[in-house]
Amino acid sequence: METDTNLDTPRDADSLQNDKTCNIQECSQDTTNVKKSFYCDKCQCGFSDQSNLDYHLTIHRSKKRFHCEVCKLLFPERARLEVHMRKHTGEKPYLCEVCGTTFPRKDTLKNHMRKHTGETPYQCGVCGSKFKTNATWIIHKRIHSANQPYTCENCGKKFSQNTAWRTHMRIHTGEKPYQCKVCGSRFSDNSNFKKHMRIHSGEKPFSCEVCHLRFPRKDSLKNHMIKHTGETPYRCKTCGSGFKTNATWVIHMRIHTGQKPYHCNVCGSRFSDNSNFNKHMRIHTGEKPFCCKFCDSKFSDNSNFKKHMRLHTGEQSEACDAKVSPNGSLNNNHMQIQTSGTPYYCESCGMRFDTNDSWVVHMRIHADNQHRTCDVCGKIFSQNTAWRRHMRIHTGEKPYHCDACGSNFSDNSNFKKHLRVHTGEKPFSCAVCERKFSDRSTLRTHMRIHEKKPES
Known part of the structure; x- marks a missing residue:
């Protein structure tokens, strides 16, 4: 595998500076804590890999030395100095004809074009992995060769890449050089900074090829794709349950470990996940953040809010001919009983379901699956x-x-019902009188009180 040899492609003085800066007059050793296995026979300067040494030698061999008047770096060729100067001037003469992005170097444009073409010309001879750029291919090869020249002086951790080493060092120094101009938040690495900026810009560069939904982060898209594939890569070793995301797997594991990290300071109740903790806290605060835009009714949890909204949207499969007063809460309550908040209807047996997932599972019975x-x-x-x-x-x-x-x-459902005996939690609320209950069956029994026909 041959490396690129374009004038723009060789290690310019800026990339050399990350590993070793040679100014000829002093040509001093690198002061960073990097293992040096390659040495210059002219000045005895040490380098972490052969490519850095090769570039350094061109400076000694060149009779002409072109130096940057801004940062004083030296270059053996004028063409390389011209490429370097674009870092100071901001010039980007190379245009991508597909997406319109501009670049200061031809090789950077060439690497970028592979995002559109999908080309991966660099292949690892050990594991077969393919890469779009020569730089990522070289970094990958260090995994197999155990060549990790960058070492942290504080904890001894080794890195194969200089950028990863610098990012890691900020853990110890506390340095956060990337600052958001909108809200002032600071970040230690550029990737997290870019993710944060999408919150303000609303940018969603990652698109689902199936349903075309867009996402601001690659991991969000990855989790979304599982909905289409049905994959459950996270599996519980205790009970065998499978989960689509790592977050739901972590919450599930607390059932077996008994861990409940979320603690209510008012009544002392503890919860294994943040969502149930937030629902519980609304019991004490009286907060009802879910508001109906049709009748201004407010609800403390999203499930009751969704059931209520179906009264207005008319999500039901059959018309009800029961004689109930057309106005008032009694009619609303009666309609909720008829739909049971269950808009998903099985045409084979008439059963209703409140979620699409439960309906899909049920339909397997009729599909002989x-x-x-x-x-x-x-x-x-x-x-x-x-x-x-x-x-x-x-x-x-x-x-x-x-x-x-x-x-x-x-089973988990009976376990959750039992826990409410100790916590006093009553998550099921009557939409008519707002009385609360610890389990759904008791709520259904209560709803029959409101179902009685009004006296004529």
Whole structure:
């Protein structure tokens, strides 16, 4: 594999400065803590790799030395000095005809064009990985050669790349050179700074090829793509549950570990995830952040808000012929009972569901996609989670443990219901009288009070 040899491509004086600065008059050793295996036989200067040494030698061999009047760096050729000067002037003469981006160097434009073409001309001979640029290919090869010339003096950590070493050093120095001009926030590395700036600019450069939704961050797009693929790469080793994102996996693992990092300072209740903690805090604060734009009703949690909105949007599959007063809260309540807040309807058996996910799982029953069978009693399941929950009847396994009283439970839903006995949490609210309940079944029983026909 040959490296680029364009006048623009060789290691210019700026890239050399990251590893070694030679000004000929002094030609001093590099002061950074970098392992030097390559030495100049002219001045005994040390370098971390052969490419830096090769460029350094051209300065000794050249009879003419062109120096930058701004930063005093020396160059063996005028062409390289001209390329370098664009850093000071800001000139960018090379234009990408696809997206209109301009660049100061031809090789930078060439590397950029590979984003559009998908070309990866540099291939690792060890693992077969392919790369768009010679620089990333060289850095990758250090993984196999264990060549990590950059060492942190504080903790001893080694790095194969100078930029990674400099970013790491800011952990110890506390330096944050990248500042947001909008809100004043500071960052230690450029990548996090760029991600932050998209909050203000609204830029969303990462697009989903399936549904064309756009995202400000690559990891957000990656998590979104799992919705289309159905992939669950994060798996619990204790109970076998699969999760689409690392965040949901972390929250799930707290069920087994009993970890509850979110603590209520008012009543002492503890929670394993931030969303339930925030919902709980609204009990004390009385905050109702979800507001209906049609009737100005307010709700403390998003689920009740969505159910309420269906009253206005008319998300239901069948018309109701019950005689109820057309006005007032009783009619609203009756409509909620009829829809049960469940706009997803199975045409085969008439069952309703409040989420698309539960509807999809149910439809597998009719599609004969029943792929899990109990080896003990022969019962068939369309959902992997239901099969695992059923198997605990035979094994007697109860993985969900209450730290308050020591009770154990075989499934997560009963475990959560039990915990509310200790916490006093009542997440289910009546949309008519706003009375709160600890479980959904009690709320449904209560709703029948409002369902009674009004006296004529």
